[in-house]
Amino acid sequence: MAPSSPERGGIVMSIQHNQSQAARSGAAIAGAVCSSAPWKASIVAEFAEVVGNEAVNAEYRHLVVNCSEEAAAAQPGQFFQLLCPQPAGEQPFLRRPMSLYGADPEKRQVEFLYKVTGAGTRGLDMLKPGDRLDIMGPLGVGFTLDPAWSHIVAVGRGAGLATLAPLAKAAKANGTQVTAIFSARRPELLVSVELFQRQGADVIAVTDAEATSGPANVERILRRQVAEGRCDAFFTCGSSRLMRVQQRLAREFGLPGQVAMEQQMACGIGLCYCCVRDFHVNGEIVNRRVCWDGPVFDLMEALP
Amino acid sequence: MSATGKVDLSVRIGGLTLRNPVMPASGTFAEGLEKVMDFNRLGAFVTKTITRELRAGNPLPRVVERPGGLINAIGIPSKGVPYFIETTMPHYAAYDTPLVVSISAPTAEGFASLAAELSIPGIAAIEANISCPNIEEDGKAFAMRAESTEKVTRELRKATALPLWVKLTPNTGDVPEVARAAEAAGADAVVVANTILSMAIDLKSFKPCLGNIMGGLSGPAIKPIVLRQVFQCAKAVKIPVIGCGGISTAEDAIEYMLAGASAVQVGTATFLQPAAMTTIIDGLEAFCLRREIPCVADLIHGVVIEEADEPDLAWLDPVS
Numbered sequence: 001m002a003p004s005s006p007e008r009g010g011i012v013m014s015i016q017h018n019q020s021q022a023a024r025s026g027a028a029i030a031g032a033v034c035s036s037a038p039w040k041a042s043i044v045a046e047f048a049e050v051v052g053n054e055a056v057n058a059e060y061r062h063l064v065v066n067c068s069e070e071a072a073a074a075q076p077g078q079f080f081q082l083l084c085p086q087p088a089g090e091q092p093f094l095r096r097p098m099s100l101y102g103a104d105p106e107k108r109q110v111e112f113l114y115k116v117t118g119a120g121t122r123g124l125d126m127l128k129p130g131d132r133l134d135i136m137g138p139l140g141v142g143f144t145l146d147p148a149w150s151h152i153v154a155v156g157r158g159a160g161l162a163t164l165a166p167l168a169k170a171a172k173a174n175g176t177q178v179t180a181i182f183s184a185r186r187p188e189l190l191v192s193v194e195l196f197q198r199q200g201a202d203v204i205a206v207t208d209a210e211a212t213s214g215p216a217n218v219e220r221i222l223r224r225q226v227a228e229g230r231c232d233a234f235f236t237c238g239s240s241r242l243m244r245v246q247q248r249l250a251r252e253f254g255l256p257g258q259v260a261m262e263q264q265m266a267c268g269i270g271l272c273y274c275c276v277r278d279f280h281v282n283g284e285i286v287n288r289r290v291c292w293d294g295p296v297f298d299l300m301e302a303l304p
Numbered sequence: 305m306s307a308t309g310k311v312d313l314s315v316r317i318g319g320l321t322l323r324n325p326v327m328p329a330s331g332t333f334a335e336g337l338e339k340v341m342d343f344n345r346l347g348a349f350v351t352k353t354i355t356r357e358l359r360a361g362n363p364l365p366r367v368v369e370r371p372g373g374l375i376n377a378i379g380i381p382s383k384g385v386p387y388f389i390e391t392t393m394p395h396y397a398a399y400d401t402p403l404v405v406s407i408s409a410p411t412a413e414g415f416a417s418l419a420a421e422l423s424i425p426g427i428a429a430i431e432a433n434i435s436c437p438n439i440e441e442d443g444k445a446f447a448m449r450a451e452s453t454e455k456v457t458r459e460l461r462k463a464t465a466l467p468l469w470v471k472l473t474p475n476t477g478d479v480p481e482v483a484r485a486a487e488a489a490g491a492d493a494v495v496v497a498n499t500i501l502s503m504a505i506d507l508k509s510f511k512p513c514l515g516n517i518m519g520g521l522s523g524p525a526i527k528p529i530v531l532r533q534v535f536q537c538a539k540a541v542k543i544p545v546i547g548c549g550g551i552s553t554a555e556d557a558i559e560y561m562l563a564g565a566s567a568v569q570v571g572t573a574t575f576l577q578p579a580a581m582t583t584i585i586d587g588l589e590a591f592c593l594r595r596e597i598p599c600v601a602d603l604i605h606g607v608v609i610e611e612a613d614e615p616d617l618a619w620l621d622p623v624s
Binding site: 039041042043044045083091092093094095136263264266267268269270271272273274276287292 | 339342578
C-alpha cells in the first residue's frame with residue numbers, strides 16, 4: 001500500500017456543481033438544500049480509545065489508540081490534531097498536531113510518538129489504557145512513493161524519526177529498499193531503529209555523543225549511498241542542516257526528494273494561516289500552509 | 305426550516321434571509337471545511353478578509369494560546385481581488401448558501417472602491433472589517449471612533465447596493481455609539497465584535513509571544529464581554545446585530561440571541577471542533593423544540609429584564 005496525497009474530492013466536486021448550477025443573484029436568498037448525493041465528512045474529530053501509552057526511552061512516549069476505519073487509513077507523513085487532556089493547573093487550549101507514527105487498518109489503530117515538552121504533551125502523558133482521546137485526522141499531504149523507486153534514503157533527527165517511521169512499512173509494501181540515517185544527541189535517544197530494521201531497512205545511526213552526526217559525515221554517508229545506486233529519492237524530517245545537505249546532493253545528482261516540515265499550528269485544516277512557511281517555487285518565494293499544503297513538501301522547494 | 309421541519313430556523317438580516325442564524329467568523333473559514341461539514345447547512349459563508357493590495361501577513365509566531373482562548377496576529381494575508389474572484393469564489397458558487405465577502409482597506413475611499421468592485425453576482429453581502437486590531441499601528445481601526453465609522457460607512461453605502469454589514473471593534477469605550485454611527489450612515493447590520501486587543505510575554509526569553517507584539521484575543525474567555533456589548537448595541541440601533549465572540553455551543557448562541565443578536569458568527573470554536581457550526585445549528589433546533597419555540601427568531605431580544613417592584617408604601621399613609 002503506497003502512500004498517496006489525500007484526495008481533494010470536495011473541491012473537485014464543487015467545481016463540477018458550479019458548472020451545473022446557475023449563478024446566484026446578488027442578494028441571494030437561501031432556499032432549499034440542493035438535491036445532490038448525500039454529503040459525507042472526510043475529516044472528523046472522534047473519540048479514540050487509548051490502548052497503550054508507555055515510555056520508550058528517557059524522552060519519548062508511545063501512544064496507541066483504537067480509532068475509526070477512516071483514521072486508521074492514515075498515510076505516512078500525515079498528522080492528527082489531538083485535543084489533549086488538561087494536566088493539573090494547566091489549560092492547553094488548542095489541539096496539538098502530532099505526526100503519524102504508525103497506522104494499522106486491520107486493527108483500526110493509530111500510533112503516535114511524543115516527547116513531553118509542554119502543557120499539551122503533559123496532558124497526553126496522563127492518558128491510561130481505556131481513556132478517551134479526541135483525535136482529528138488524518139490531516140495534510142503525506143509522503144508519496146513512486147513504484148519505480150527501488151531504493152530510497154530516509155534521513156531524520158529528533159522528532160523527525162517518528163514522522164519518518166511509517167515510511168518503513170509503506171516502502172516494503174512498495175517493494176522499495178530503505179537506508180535510514182538516523183541522528184540523535186545520544187545513542188539511547190534514537191527511536192524507530194528497530195521498527196525500520198524489522199521491515200528490512202539498513203539503519204545507520206549517527207550521534208552527537210559519538211561525533212558522527214555532523215553534516216560533513218552525513219554527506220559522506222549519503223554520497224556513498226548515491227554512488228552505490230542506493231538512492232532514488234531522499235526523504236527527510238527534523239533537521240534543517242541535514243535537509244540542506246540533501247538539497248545540495250539532490251541538485252548535484254538530479255534526484256527527487258520530500259521533506260516533512262514542522263510549524264506551530266492552530267486549526268490544522270488550512271483556515272487560520274498560523275503555520276505558513278516560505279517556499280522557493282519557480283524562482284519566487286511563496287507562503288504555504290504547513291497543515292494544508294503539507295506537511296510533506298518537495299525537498300527542492302523547502303527553505304530552512 | 306430546520307432538518308426536522310418543526311422549527312423555523314430562518315432569520316432576516318437586512319434584505320437577506322438566512323436559513324439559520326449560524327455562520328463563520330471571518331478569518332476562521334476556508335474551502336477546507338468542505339471536508340468537515342455540509343456547506344449547504346450554514347446560514348451564510350463569510351470569507352477571510354480580502355484587501356486590494358497583496359499582503360503577506362504578519363511575522364511568526366502568529367498565535368499564542370491562553371486559558372480559555374487564543375491571541376492571534378495573522379495580519380490578513382491577502383492574494384488580492386482577481387485571485388478572490390477567479391479562484392476563491394467558484395468554490396462557493398456550488399452551494400445554495402449566501403456568500404458574504406469581508407473586506408478591508410487603509411482608507412474610506414479604498415473601502416468604497418473595493419466594495420464597488422465586489423458588488424457582483426455571487427456575492428450576497430459585504431462585511432466591512434473596520435476593526436482588525438492587527439493591521440493598524442497599536443490596534444487603531446476605523447471602528448474605534450464614531451466619526452471615522454460614520455465616514456467609512458457612508459462611503460461604502462454610496463459604493464454598493466448590496467447588504468452592508470459593518471464589523472465593529474470591542475476595543476473602544478462606547479461600542480453602542482459607534483454602532484449608531486454605522487446605522488446612521490446606512491449600514492444594514494453591525495457585527496459585534498472583533499477580537500480584543502491583547503498581549504502575551506514569554507518568560508523564558510522576555511520577548512512578546514507574537515511576532516506582531518500585540519494581537520486579538522478570541523475564544524470563550526471573551527464571551528461575557530462581547531455579549532454585554534451585543535446587548536448594549538441591540539438596544540442602541542434598529543438594524544440587526546450579529547453576535548461574534550467566544551461562541552462554542554448552542555447555549556452560547558442562544559445567550560447571544562437573547563441579548564439581541566439576530567445571528568451569530570462562530571470562529572475560534574471551529575479550531576477545536578471543526579464541526580462546531582453544524583453542532584450549534586442542531587443544538588438551536590433541539591432547544592427550540594424542547595422549549596416549544598416555533599421560530600428561532602423569537603429568541604432575539606428575548607432576555608427578560610424585570611423592573612424592580614416599586615415598594616408598596618400605602619400602608620404607611622396615616623390617612624388611609
